[in-house]
Amino acid sequence: MTQEQNICSEPLWHNARFKLENVGRKEEAWLAKSLKLRKLQDIVNPETRRLRTREEWRQYIRGCELRAHWTDHQAAHVSREVRGHASLNFIRDTARRLVDIFAEIPDNVMYMVRQTPMNSRAEDGQVRILVREGTPDRIVRCEESSDGMSLRMLKKDAVGKLVDTELIATHSPRFILRDPAWWSRQDNDKRIIGQYVKTFPLPEGWEVSGTEARLSIDFP
DSSP: OOTTTTGGGSBSSSBTTBOOTTOOHHHHHHHHHHSOOOBGGGGBOTTTOSBOOHHHHHHHHHHTTGGGTOOHHHHHHHHHHHHSSOOSSHHHHHHHHHHHHHTTSOHHHHHHHHTSOOOOOOOTTOEEEEEOTTSOOEEEEEEEETTEEEEEEEEEOTTSOEEEEEEEEEOOTTSEEEOEEEEEEETTEEEEEEEGGGOSSOSSSEEETTEEEOOOOOOO
16 A cells, blocks of 8 residues: 555545644643544545535534533533633534634645545445456446346447446445546536556546636547
């Protein structure tokens, strides 16, 4: 495993690649212990591989069931301890705080995090790449029915567009599915490059003179 592939398991608070300057020791200790935020993989959405949004952080904090252990008064006390002031809406303010803290992580670090292999969920209608040891990767589309989830094999035509085949496999939790990197996601022109985690450079995430841009490619 390369250094880049292992980046998700690197420590969040004492990382050689960056330093989060706006977090005190008390707050760091509380976030690590109570919210279990200790590694880089803990702060990203496992599906998008991007930093959690404010709403995603709210959901995450609710999932930690802090209120099962603390009353509102105790939550406010913790807020004063770690931030120096009370919080009227503990979950909302903590979510906002987490967004601000992790926005300081350098873009190149988050770029590597996004490329680290993570198993994708099988979701109806979504295109994935089926990875099996000893066989070539297969492009599949997840199809859900009353019989469960199945994977329809797709293939590329002469110009790289995805087309259906009649080959269908029953999905198994043992299967490894990866997200694709897309060149085009239009309904009449779906083309992928390959596994997201093996694609460099990625077509999205670029800026030209401060304006978001996307790489393009010409197909024959």
